[in-house]
């Protein structure tokens with residue numbers, strides 16, 4: 081039996097980030113422990129997407145500490161962040177529109193042992209198997225989101241960053257994505273999620289950080305949500 085890892089899977093300290101001269105992240109602090117699902121909440125423009133982009137290195141102008149199981153990532157270029165074990169599904173999903181589902185699934189490079197096989201992917205996402213010969217452009221929004229998640233699950237990374245996975249999707253698909261996240265969590269995956277849909281986030285997350293103006297202004301556990309609901313709704317403007 082392996083001992084639980086003593087360090088957070090992801091530790092972010094004093095993270096600052098800029099788009100050109102525009103300073104958008106002002107000292108973000110986040111911990112995500114192994115096997116946890118954590119959600120970043122906040123109004124539009126609070127800095128949630130930029131935080132994920134800074135963690136992956138896509139936001140290049142950044143300072144602070146970003147550690148993956150104790151290993152500092154801030155000096156590493158984006159492709160090495162992926163190799164270090166981060167799987168990122170951006171809001172725009174990033175699938176190859178001109179390729180079929182099956183082709184999309186065979187392209188991603190493997191970064192670590194333990195990535196899912198195509199057969200395992202099809203077990204988790206039966207609709208993708210039905211649509212395996214369809215082009216990316218022909219998929220529904222929900223199928224595209226599932227394909228985007230499936231692609232990164234192939235690569236063996238154990239930290240999954242998801243940006244608004246339920247945006248624009250029908251309730252039945254949102255529910256399906258929730259089931260997938262719970263299955264991934266049960267398999268030990270660590271998940272950091274940006275989500276505007278608080279009702280959805282509530283069902284999947286262990287803890288929440290609330291962001292405002294490029295910093296974390298609040299933190300709560302799932303157990304604290306009922307007591308904090310009213311103030312949270314004011315903070316989020318929902």
Ligand SMILES: Nc1ncnc2c1ncn2[C@@H]1O[C@H](COP(=O)(O)OP(=O)(O)OP(=O)(O)O)[C@@H](O)[C@H]1O
Nearest residue numbers: 099102104122123124125126127128129130131274
């Ligand atoms: N490419 C960019 N160039 C310049 N400024 C940007 C860029 N992307 C985002 N910003 C700015 O950075 C700040 C944080 O935006 P970010 O997208 O991280 O917020 P968010 O909380 O994810 O909100 P949303 O849900 O609207 O994406 C905002 O002020 C936004 O206008």
